[in-house]
Amino acid sequence: MKKDLLSLLDLTPNDFEHLFKRAMVLKDRHKQGIYDSLLAGKTLGLIFDKKSTRTRIAFETAMIQMGGHPIYMSTQDTQISRNEPAKDTARVLSRYIDCLAMRTFDHALVEEFAASSTIPVINALTDSFHPCQILSDIMTVIEHKGSYKGVKIVWVGDGNNVANSWVNAAAVLGFDLILACPDGHGIKQEIIDAAGADRKDNIIFTNDPKDAVKNADVVYTDVWASMGEEDELEGRLAAFEGFQVNEDLLSLAKDDVLVLHCLPAHRGEEISEAVLEAKNAAFWDQAENKRHMHKAILESLIRK
Ligand code: CP
Numbered sequence: 017m018k019k020d021l022l023s024l025l026d027l028t029p030n031d032f033e034h035l036f037k038r039a040m041v042l043k044d045r046h047k048q049g050i051y052d053s054l055l056a057g058k059t060l061g062l063i064f065d066k067k068s069t070r071t072r073i074a075f076e077t078a079m080i081q082m083g084g085h086p087i088y089m090s091t092q093d094t095q096i097s098r099n100e101p102a103k104d105t106a107r108v109l110s111r112y113i114d115c116l117a118m119r120t121f122d123h124a125l126v127e128e129f130a131a132s133s134t135i136p137v138i139n140a141l142t143d144s145f146h147p148c149q150i151l152s153d154i155m156t157v158i159e160h161k162g163s164y165k166g167v168k169i170v171w172v173g174d175g176n177n178v179a180n181s182w183v184n185a186a187a188v189l190g191f192d193l194i195l196a197c198p199d200g201h202g203i204k205q206e207i208i209d210a211a212g213a214d215r216k217d218n219i220i221f222t223n224d225p226k227d228a229v230k231n232a233d234v235v236y237t238d239v240w241a242s243m244g245e246e247d248e249l250e251g252r253l254a255a256f257e258g259f260q261v262n263e264d265l266l267s268l269a270k271d272d273v274l275v276l277h278c279l280p281a282h283r284g285e286e287i288s289e290a291v292l293e294a295k296n297a298a299f300w301d302q303a304e305n306k307r308h309m310h311k312a313i314l315e316s317l318i319r320k
């Protein structure tokens with residue numbers, strides 16, 4: 017039976033471990049200039065409703081380097097924009113391509129595509145989740161800290177799609193995650209309930225960023241207004257005061273704290289220029305790892 021990757025709750029701990037190991041092997045082979053034609057003759061479709069630099073290009077280059085082909089479709093250029101039902105589009109695309117990566121607003125839309133497709137569907141970001149991002153982020157944590165186990169990971173900022181996927185990852189893998197979000201911008205109860213997060217000792221919710229980052233090994237942040245929420249930013253700035261990841265806040269974390277951001281970043285809002293431009297910043301390794309992780313994801317779903 018085909019498998020989809022819509023949420024990290026779809027994965028078992030073994031699935032995670034396999035993807036981390038495989039992405040690292042593929043990264044190593046890439047560094048040696050070795051490309052295996054693992055997906056020769058296979059085609060990945062990408063339907064994106066929202067902008068993307070990293071996720072789109074990481075998927076496209078991953079596919080090309082594995083001997084396959086990507087086809088990018090802006091929703092506007094397809095009949096979806098003229099109201100062809102998702103279930104019809106999904107059934108038709110299943111006859112042409114081998115896998116579909118989607119970036120949408122409503123998470124229900126990727127679920128609808130997955131339900132009607134005979135090919136694997138990958139969530140390349142929805143308003144609710146960004147699973148592929150967190151897979152490559154944990155890979156980056158492993159590279160820098162040796163493991164995600166025994167590491168204190170702190171989210172500082174908006175309880176958004178990226179944060180939700182961190183909650184799901186911590187729920188499945190059991191690592192220590194503290195989420196510091198302003199009142200009114202925390203993780204929604206339905207996300208907490210679905211992950212069973214309030215029954216887990218390893219996941220803590222707070223609205224105090226200073227307390228949260230004390231002795232942190234990893235501090236992660238993301239924009240204060242996600243795609244589709246840009247109009248709300250002005251009204252949110254006051255609520256997010258004190259939540260900027262800057263040198264002051266990071267002075268409370270461990271000396272060798274790893275700072276992560278999925279990017280794109282808004283300098284002077286959720287993160288300071290100095291932190292973003294720090295000499296040993298890992299953001300660029302983090303972005304690179306998306307390609308290696310996307311290869312591992314594509315291989316596991318398409319070659320199954
Ligand atoms: N981090 C991330 O998903 O970036 P893009 O929006 O550029 O794909």
Ligand code: NVA
Pocket residue numbers: 141176177178238239241242243278279280
């Ligand atoms: N939370 C951000 C992530 C972008 C990669 C957004 O959804 O816009």
